[in-house]
Amino acid sequence: MHATPPRKRLARRLTATAAALAATTGVLATAAPADALSYGRTGRTVDVQLLSFNDLHGNLEPPQGSSGTVTEAQPDGTTKTVPAGGVEFLANSLRTARKGHEYSITAAAGDMIGASPLMTGLFHDEPTIEALNKIKLDATSVGNHEFDEGRAELLRMQKGGCHPKEGCFEKGKTFKGADFPYLAANVTDEKTGKQILKPYTIWKHKGVKIGIIGLTLEGTPDVVTAEGVKGLKFADEVETINKYANELDRQGVKSIVTLVHEGGMPASGAYNYDCDTPGAGAGISGAIVEIAKKVTPKVDALVTGHTHQAYACTIPDPSGAPRTVTSAASFGRVFTDTTLTYDRRTKDIVRTSVKGPRATNHVVNREQPKAADMTKLIDRWKTLAAPVANKPVGYITADINGRGSEAYEKPLGDVIADAQLEALAPADKGGAQIAFMNPGGIRSDLAFKASGGEGDGVVTYGEAFTVQPFTNMMQTKTLTGAQVIAALQQQVSGPNTDQPKILQISKGLTYTLDLTKKGADRVPASSVKLNGTAIDPAKSYRVAGNEFLMGGGDGFPAFKEGTDKRVGASDLDVFNAYLTAHSSKGAPLAPPAADRITVVK
Known part of the structure; x- marks a missing residue:
């Protein structure tokens, strides 16, 4: 939602007044509004970091061949290929990026599981969920591949429990499920009309609230086997997002991010391509463009996926305010770092041409140190899979x-x-x-x-x-x-x-x-x-x-x-x-x- 710039002069007057009263009476400082006093100490706005990725597809080990590289644009106009991906490097990248950021959210836009390599696919993606728990993922939307094995298996990924046919894969251990919420705002039971999973979650830290809506593409039944989506209904993306943005707004949550498993095609295949060079939104085409143009201004940023492309674009919302639309390629090769400036008074994200959400894609290179806990996780599951793999x-x-x-x-x-x-x-x-x-x-x-x-x-x-x-x-x-x-x-x-x-x-x-x-x-x-x-x-x-x-x-x-x-x-x-x-x-x-x-x- 579009927020007006802070009125710093008023905040300074309130703080000065409170200080003067405190100096003369020693007891009247509490008469000034608490949030007005906080502006003096911390400023009226605070930057919230949003780290995001999409379409991991259980690629815990570095992907092979072209699936394990990204194209990087060079200053001289040429490009080069960079090896990328692997959860050991993704985890280290995200943990490094979080340093120095007290307000930091990590979110994903679907297809975390499904179509996975054997090391995790053999175990119905339990290793992937375990890795995402260790990464401290705050929320993800469902994608079409979350439905590859049907509704019951998706619910097991969320709630835990051993596989209904194959049992527990490790002796004495029961699969615990995801620590983070899987969000499926536009997926309902065909007969009852009830949600199969939560439509949104609210991230909170020291008075800052960010609503996170998650959903998959309406066309999920067209890209999943009939058995996988049996008994389920998939609603229109824009109508769904607007519905739950209004619901969050009524609850007083004015800052909203949407994770939607639908995407676009940028004009360049380079992960660091400047999507906005030709003009707002001109550097990207595809389904996500029309969705972004129609989604209510109450939504401040769109994190997308599905097309396995990397982009960080600005597409104006229906009111004309700038709004970021991002995607981080696939297979854990790229992550996006978006800065959301939160206004403590309006409780909204500041979105103006001067100061608004700023998003950058970063390659998950393999020259950095590996996350030791991820190496241990991979080694454990590889040992179990080795006789077959x-x-x-x-x-x-x-x-x-x-x-x-x-x-x-x-x-x-x-x-x-x-x-x-x-x-x-x-x-x-x-x-x-x-x-x-x-x-x-x-x-x-x-x-x-x-x-x-x-x-x-x-x-x-x-x-x-x-x-x-x-x-x-x-x-x-x-x-x-x-x-x-x-x-x-x-x-x-x-x-x-x-x-x-x-x-x-x-x-x-x-x-x-x-x-x-x-x-x-x-x-x-x-x-x-x-x-x-x-x-x-x-x-x-x-x-x-x-x-x-x-x-x-x-x-x-x-x-x-x-x-x-x-x-x-x-x-x-x-x-x-x-x-x-x-x-x-x-x-x-x-x-x-x-x-x-x-x-x-």
Whole structure:
């Protein structure tokens, strides 16, 4: 909410009057307002530090390959790649940043868990929650991945208790749950309409109160399996934020921060890009921009996530007052430090063009000391996971990239799609002729030189799990050629118009992606071919994909229209089987050429 600048002259007069009375009577100083006296001692305003991050996804160890680096803009206009991430370094970064700040909040914008590497994913992210407790996280919103294992498992993350099927993972220890509140303002039970978790929390310290609202994107059901969001309703982001901002305001809480798991795309991929250089908000696009423009001025700052981008932007609120909108990339590689100037009299955050919230992104570099308690935590859980994690499943000649590259077609995407086609091609397995892989389901690269120390070129079960952590079951369906073409066009149209989701495709399928055109026209139907022959719109084809994609997830309703469904093995089992069958120590797998999609710019 917009606050007026302090009236320092009045505060000085009140303090002077109180001092004069005290000097003459010795007892009348208490007649002056207590807050007026505090201005004299500490000033009318106080800076509150807000440290934030998002999309950790259980990456306690430093992420591999491109997932473990950030791009840093240099003063001369060039960029360089900086290794970043790992909870040992994130914890030290946050603890160092807090030094000298009596008023400091640490918050996150969702996807703390889910799609996690094996070391924590094997234990249903209990190690991640334990690490966040040690970091002293004050609050986080839920993200879509908090629902990967369903409502009951999310509630266990909050409240604690051993896994209902697998029990306790450490002898004599019961999982305690999160010390911090998970906030889900826009998530309710479909039948009862009741909140499944708290919508907000109020941070307090020495008379300073900050309301923190947390929520996920309204489109969560579109990016999570149907089972994960069964029985839940996800409300509009703006309506929800405004509702609870008004509720906090009625309680006298005038300073409000919102943690929303929705984001945008900055004009630059550098974590230290000056988002406001072209003008307020001009350096960012995407869903969060419209949300930020519409959210009530009662909200003073928006901490965002979901797109795994780094930005610190200023987007004016509906009243025209400046308001920060930030995101800290993903995987613990970046954190944001925002200064909120709190006015003790109005109880609000000062937001003017001269003095308002100031936000900066900082890289979590690996040259700093490691947090010893995090090293101990990682070692403990790695020991428990080792018998499964360290088993070799394949060999590679070089890095096989699945993320981070600007290219639409990823070499690792081709490998995964080929693995799925090979597994489901036999008639008794589904008879697949084409396989598709959603890009967001590829969670990491396969790195030749891995951090685990098991040997260059060796792919372990743990590394394969990090790439494909969802254990989605594979499906094969019958689609018409027209539906296959429609699916390819849905990559760049409908909800994917502004932020294309380019499917990874199996060998034999080729097409042209013409970026000079708009919408569905960017994939000309005549360019879509299978083994050199044009796809016939009237002909039927057997198409394979994971259950999330085949259920219409990520904005691909064409797959949902398929018939004659056949369920196969899990995506992880299929991937591991392919690596084992197509590589050995003497004949490792080389990165494919990634030449199936012809891109026209």
